[in-house]
Amino acid sequence: GENVEQHPSTLSVQEGDSAVIKCTYSDSASNYFPWYKQELGKRPQLIIDIRSNVGEKKDQRIAVTLNKTAKHFSLHITETQPEDSAVYFCAVSNSGYSTLTFGKGTMLLVSP
Amino acid sequence: DAGVIQSPRHEVTEMGQEVTLRCKPISGHNSLFWYRQTMMRGLELLIYFNNNVPIDDSGMPEDRFSAKMPNASFSTLKIQPSEPRDSAVYFCASSLSDQPQHFGDGTRLSIL
Numbered sequence: 191g192e193n194v195e196q197h198p199s200t201l202s203v204q205e206g207d208s209a210v211i212k213c214t215y216s217d218s219a220s221n222y223f224p225w226y227k228q229e230l231g232k233r234p235q236l237i238i239d240i241r242s243n244v245g246e247k248k249d250q251r252i253a254v255t256l257n258k259t260a261k262h263f264s265l266h267i268t269e270t271q272p273e274d275s276a277v278y279f280c281a282v283s284n285s286g287y288s289t290l291t292f293g294k295g296t297m298l299l300v301s302p
Numbered sequence: 303d304a305g306v307i308q309s310p311r312h313e314v315t316e317m318g319q320e321v322t323l324r325c326k327p328i329s330g331h332n333s334l335f336w337y338r339q340t341m342m343r344g345l346e347l348l349i350y351f352n353n354n355v356p357i358d359d360s361g362m363p364e365d366r367f368s369a370k371m372p373n374a375s376f377s378t379l380k381i382q383p384s385e386p387r388d389s390a391v392y393f394c395a396s397s398l399s400d401q402p403q404h405f406g407d408g409t410r411l412s413i414l
Contacts, residue, residue, distance in 0.1 A: 288397075
């Protein structure tokens with residue numbers, strides 16, 4: 191089955207800095223790569239996603255890049271704010287939008 | 303849009319008791335997913351329904367777990383008998399064929 195590795199497990203930055211979270215996957219047939227943000231005690235919420243036919247996607251302060259050859263993708267958050275503090279999960283699917291395999295998560299802490 | 307609705311939000315019960323978790327997907331969505339989240343194992347897919355039919359139940363841990371989707375607007379996840387190691391947050395998510403998954407608020411289950 192699919193194996194998703196996510197790094198780092200924790201990340202501490204100062205407000206205004208950039209944060210980068212990386213994920214690698216094993217199945218070359220994977221074609222859909224979403225990122226979810228989960229605040230403490232809340233549900234995971236989709237923040238950005240990318241399909242395999244696109245190399246990069248941006249939405250205001252967040253962006254995702256995909257390298258299909260190397261089988262890795264990354265989440266980039268610029269100008270971080272304290273409200274960005276949360277656990278971020280990457281996920282991978284090889285069947286469109288259906289079954290997702292999640293990474294173990296990255297706890298991001300943004301200090302004022 | 304009411305979102306995915308799960309009940310109960312919290313459940314505390316004794317080992318050996320039957321537990322039933324409930325989920326109402328977003329109206330019009332045709333796929334439904336049950337996940338379990340723990341610190342040790344992260345977010346794990348338990349079972350996935352498409353058009354009310356179970357498609358992939360390979361994540362169901364053992365025969366004590368069962369899930370049903372009698373109609374397009376309701377699903378249950380049942381644990382019988384429950385054990386302390388079943389303690390976790392259980393999330394339900396739904397999606398429309400070519401759209402991302404949306405999660406409910408989860409049920410925090412504690413088995414004493």
